[in-house]
Amino acid sequence: MNVDPNFVRDIIAMGGKSLKRCMQCANCSVVCPLSPDENPFPRKEMIWAQWGLKDRLIKDPDIWLCYNCGDCSKYCPRDAVPGQVLNAIRARILSEYIWPKFVGRTLNKPWSLPIFVILIPALIIGGILWAIKPTIPTGEIATSEFIPIEYVEIPAFILGGWVILISLIGIWRFWLAITDGGGMNVTVKPLEDANINVRASGGFMGMNFIVAFFFVLRDILYHNWFKICETNRPRLPAHFLIFYGFLGLGLVATIDFISIYILGVHPLPWPWEIGRGGVYDVLAIFKGIALLSGAALVIGACIAMWNRLYHNRKEIGGYYDWFFLLVIFFVGVTGFATTIARLLGSVSAYYLYVAHLYLVFMLLVYAPYSKFAHLLYRTVAMIQAKAWKREPKEVPVGFWEGL
Ligand code: SF4
Ligand code: SF4
Numbered sequence: 001m002n003v004d005p006n007f008v009r010d011i012i013a014m015g016g017k018s019l020k021r022c023m024q025c026a027n028c029s030v031v032c033p034l035s036p037d038e039n040p041f042p043r044k045e046m047i048w049a050q051w052g053l054k055d056r057l058i059k060d061p062d063i064w065l066c067y068n069c070g071d072c073s074k075y076c077p078r079d080a081v082p083g084q085v086l087n088a089i090r091a092r093i094l095s096e097y098i099w100p101k102f103v104g105r106t107l108n109k110p111w112s113l114p115i116f117v118i119l120i121p122a123l124i125i126g127g128i129l130w131a132i133k134p135t136i137p138t139g140e141i142a143t144s145e146f147i148p149i150e151y152v153e154i155p156a157f158i159l160g161g162w163v164i165l166i167s168l169i170g171i172w173r174f175w176l177a178i179t180d181g182g183g184m185n186v187t188v189k190p191l192e193d194a195n196i197n198v199r200a201s202g203g204f205m206g207m208n209f210i211v212a213f214f215f216v217l218r219d220i221l222y223h224n225w226f227k228i229c230e231t232n233r234p235r236l237p238a239h240f241l242i243f244y245g246f247l248g249l250g251l252v253a254t255i256d257f258i259s260i261y262i263l264g265v266h267p268l269p270w271p272w273e274i275g276r277g278g279v280y281d282v283l284a285i286f287k288g289i290a291l292l293s294g295a296a297l298v299i300g301a302c303i304a305m306w307n308r309l310y311h312n313r314k315e316i317g318g319y320y321d322w323f324f325l326l327v328i329f330f331v332g333v334t335g336f337a338t339t340i341a342r343l344l345g346s347v348s349a350y351y352l353y354v355a356h357l358y359l360v361f362m363l364l365v366y367a368p369y370s371k372f373a374h375l376l377y378r379t380v381a382m383i384q385a386k387a388w389k390r391e392p393k394e395v396p397v398g399f400w401e402g403l
Contacts, residue, residue, distance in 0.1 A: 001051075001053060002053070002054070002055045003051060003052045003053065004052045004053075004054045004055075005052050006052075007049075007052045007053075007054040007092070008049065008050065008051075008052045010092050011049050011085065011088045011089060011092055012088075013109075014088040014091050014092055014108060014318050014319075014320060015084055015085075015087060015088040015091075015317060015318030015319075015320070015321075016049065016084060016085040016087075016088030016089065018079060018080045018081040018084065018085065019046070019049055019050055019080065019085050019088075020050060021078040021079060021080040022043075022046040022047070022050060022076075022078060022080040022082070022085075023077075023078055024043060024046070024047055025077060025078075026043045027072070027075050027076060027077060028042050028043055028046070028072035028073075028075070028076055028080075028082045029041060029042065029043040029044075029072075031071050031072055031074075031075045032066075032071060032072050033069070033071060033228040033229065033230075033392060033393055034065055034066065034067060034069070034225055034228065034229075034392040034393075035062075035065075035392065035393070036385070036390040036391055036392065036393075037393070038390060039062075039188050039390075041062040041063070041065065041066065041086075042062075042063075042066060042072060042082045042083075042085070042086050043082075044062075045057065045060065045062065045063055045082075045085075045086060045089060046080065046082055046085060048060070049085060049089055054093075054096075057089055057093055058093055058096050058097075058177050059177050059178055059180065060178070060188065061178040061188060061380075061381040061384055061385065062188055062381075063086055063089050063090050063093060064090065064374070064377045064378045064380075064381035064382075065378070065381055065382065065385055065392075066083065066086045066087075066090075067225050067226060067229060067235070068083050068084075068086070068087050068232065068235070068315060069083065069226070069228075069229025069230070069231060069232045069235065070083045070229070070231035070232035070312050070314065070315050071083075071229060071230055071231045071232075073231070073314050073315060074230075074231045074314075081314050081315065083232075083314075083315050084314065084315045084317070087315070087317065087318075087320075087321070088318065088320075090374065090377075091108055091318070091320040091371070092108070094170075094369070094373055094377070095108060095369070096173075096177075097169075097170040097171075097173040097174045097177070097377075098166060098169065098170040098173075098368055098369055098373070099166060099169045099170065099173075103369055104369045107366060107369045107370065108319070108320055108369075109319075110319045113319075113323070117323070117362065117366065118362075121358060121361050121362045121365060122358065124361070125354070125357060125358045125361060128151060128155065129147075129354070132147065132148070132151055134146050134147050134350075136347055136350055140345070141341070141342045141345055141346070141347070141349045141350075142267075143267075143338070143342070143349065143350065143353045144266060144267065146350045146353070147353070147354075147357075149260060149266065152357065153257070153260075155361075156364075159361065159364050159365060160364070162365070163364055163365070163367050163368055166368040166369075167367075167368045167373065167376055170368055170373065170376070170377075171376055171377070171380060174377055174380060175380065178381070178384060179384075188388075188390065208387040208388075209383060209387045211387075212383045212384075212386035212387035213383050215386050216379060216382045216383045216386055219382065219395065220379065220382075222396075222398070222399045223236060223239065223240050223243070224395050224396050225382075225392065225395060226239060226240075227395075227396050227401070228392070228393075228395060228396065231312065232307070232311075232312050232315070234303055234304075234306070234307040234311055234312075235304070235307060237300070237303055238300050238301075238303035238304035238307060239300070239304075240300070241296040241297070241299050241300030241303070242296070242297060242300035242301060242304070242328060243300075244293070244296055245293045245294065245295075245296035245297035245300055245332070246293075246297065247293075248289050248290065248292065248293025248296065249290060249293045249294065249297070251286075251289065252268075252286050252287070252289055252290040252293065255268075255283070255286045256268060256286075259283055263279060263283075265279070265280070265283060268283045268284070268286060268287040268290070269283055269284040269287060270284060270287055271284050271285065271287055271288035271291070272284075291339070294332050294335050294336055295332075295336075297328060297329075297331070297332040298329060298332035298333060298336070300328075301325050301326075301328045301329035301332065302329070304325055305325055305326075305329070308321070308322075308325075320370070320371055321371060323370065323371075324370050324371035324372060327359060327362055327363050328363070330359050331356065331359045331360055331363055334352055334355045334356035334359055335356050337352045337356075338352040338353045338356050
């Protein structure tokens with residue numbers, strides 16, 4: 001066994017300070033509604049983390065199946081808060097997959113905030129502004145005259161490519177870890193009937209995987225796994241709003257791109273301009289979706305913060321959680337403030353726009369290293385669990401069921 005004492009210190013520093021209280025009673029594994037009957041979590045993760053068995057946790061997909069619902073923390077007789085400990089384990093283990101590793105390790109430490117998180121994006125955005133030397137236009141507020149749209153779009157594409165590349169490297173390493181490079185020498189194994197297919201296909205799940213992908217997609221879109229949590233119920237609306245807020249904004253960003261470069265329309269017309277006819281009306285609807293999505297992001301972040309601060313204080317979270325929530329909140333707020341200032345004809349719209357771009361840049365550039373990355377790792381872990389027939393105890397299947 002490879003014991004890493006620094007790993008225990010890291011987990012404690014990242015919010016898992018109650019880790020050592022665990023006495024291995026297994027209550028948590030029994031009450032966890034998402035844990036499969038076979039080889040359940042989080043009891044085994046608690047002892048591995050206590051002993052500093054980092055290598056086992058790197059290979060463990062179960063830490064990503066936890067939705068931090070808090071049910072286990074409520075019933076833990078030792079107040080070891082296993083939900084919060086698993087959260088800290090995820091934050092720490094993420095840096096073992098991503099490239100370069102030291103970036104993830106560094107960004108997860110609060111001292112990195114002023115230098116890496118705030119200063120580096122500020123220097124990059126400042127450098128772009130210095131290069132283009134924008135001047136505040138007179139007349140109607142038009143952000144695209146202040147910073148030409150190509151200076152936003154081209155860096156956004158480069159950034160998007162970087163995020164995809166780093167995420168793919170991380171996911172590939174994660175996959176190799178949880179399948180031991182395609183072998184079956186892993187911490188959790190497929191159940192026997194799933195295992196037959198795995199062996200038959202030389203380690204690749206084949207059809208199991210494709211079918212599992214669609215079931216998992218449904219569960220994610222419907223937020224089915226959130227619905228079976230009892231203790232931390234406000235996470236359902238919070239996550240729902242943030243998730244669909246991002247989805248809506250991503251959709252509108254794509255439409256905006258098509259609108260600029262194919263249709264030659266910029267900016268998108270306001271929803272109250274519907275009536276101009278043709279493509280303008282369609283684009284105005286998408287602008288409406290953007291406004292609704294931005295509102296969903298801000299409201300969702302507010303519910304999540306309220307939940308951590310007042311409703312479920314046991315799982316208040318650490319720097320890893322709060323950095324993500326605060327950046328989301330301020331991205332939404334600066335987006336709305338820019339829109340309002342623009343409608344009022346105030347030049348403050350230009351300054352708010354720069355602040356908004358800065359925060360969006362910060363959110364995206366650190367996405368593979370921050371809590372944002374859970375979207376990918378959890379999805380892959382869920383697909384693997386489904387394909388390996390390691391199902392949660394009971395999951396609602398319909399969109400409205402369990403709400
Ligand atoms: S975390 Fe709590 S409930 Fe789970 S095994 Fe440890 S003491 Fe028991
Ligand atoms: S927080 Fe919820 S999902 Fe995670 S281990 Fe505990 S009971 Fe299970």
